Amino acid sequence: MRFVLSVALMGLALRCFVIMPRSIPSESMMPRLLVGDYLMVAKWPYGFSRFSLPWAPAGLHGRLFGASPARGDVVVFRAPPDDHADYIKRLIGLPGDRIQMKGGVLWLNGKAVPKVRESDFVIPMAANTECSTIPNVETPYGPGATTEGKPDCRFARYRETLPDGISYDVLDQGDTPQDDTPIFTVPAGHYFMMGDNRDMSADSRFPAVAGDGIGMVPAENLEGRALFTIWSTDGSAHWLNPASWWRALRSNRIGRGFR
Template identity: 50%
Template structure:
């Protein structure tokens, strides 16, 4: 084999490697943009449903696509395409309206046109109290972030979706609010950790439909103690096996 042949073969091998890498990156970009996006839980606002250290997949096609479906949010087209409305009770990742560079995750409790209000710690939708039943207490700091038992209440929305909420502080600042009327094209979001959630009652405000990123779907990994998934040596003591591959409700 001549020197030229060896050089051509070597060059071809490098070219093939680069081509495979580029194709893999493009495929990953397409999957992340159109289908699934990984997301890590950054705060305790959705406890006990979601915990810090949960890693989940968000389904991007659930509500169609907007500029925020794309990495870095380029303004390539207005509104949403192939859009559909989230259901009441969906757990949704969205862009924080005052600063779209920040991702939030909350539960949809109010749809366009709804009247939303908290009275004595109970959620009211269109002047009707959402059924709220105390189901017990949780005495586990990994779930509640509290070194004491915390009351747990089960809420059931008008469409039948049920979920647990934490009541850290009776008569807390968010337990009694003014009446909110959700504008068209917007949604009212709340965290399940009612006394420790910055949501539509406070700084988040009404969330425009364009800001929706996707619906939380399945937890694929979970680790406690502020550990990173890359710290494999901490898995035996900090990983939460019971949460792996569990659906978000």
């Protein structure tokens, strides 16, 4: 019993203060993250808050230790306004930054963030690939098929590069209301988060509504920084059929980092 208790306490300590696993349930961070990806999240870079501890009292506020996050970090956090669900997004705006979308282009502190067209992002259709598209937006993207007739999913992909030099890919399906926003000024002690799948992400461009937009994210809501992918499955596996586990495995995604 002492051994079992020691192992359980060690696991809890690792989960609270060092590293934790997380799975991806939505397409809001495509192309970097797919539904069915599993990743490790580092707990120590941003320090610790009440969201680092299971069952912590709601009255605890602030953070202990750690450094401030950087623009471009992929962050796991508790989503406002109810602080119940874990979200994962890319940190775009630091306190004091001015953020705006104009014609689908990200503007940061009065300057357009370079956005360069790349080859289309194409993934095979799978059990957990929704290939979600925007209603009433006429684009040649979404569900399709390869030249061999196999169903796939295709999106327009672009490369963004922040002033800090961090680059990453984003998806853009066409003209949508969230492509043009007012200027958001990030208040002290908060951060501005966006999904890389720009037309399919409920993020800081939208007011904080439970299960939808999140508004500005308080610093104490940050839980950790994404490190690398440890597993990825296309959703076709069956628990009682071990052979299907390997057929569903997307091995080329394992070990991919976020820097």
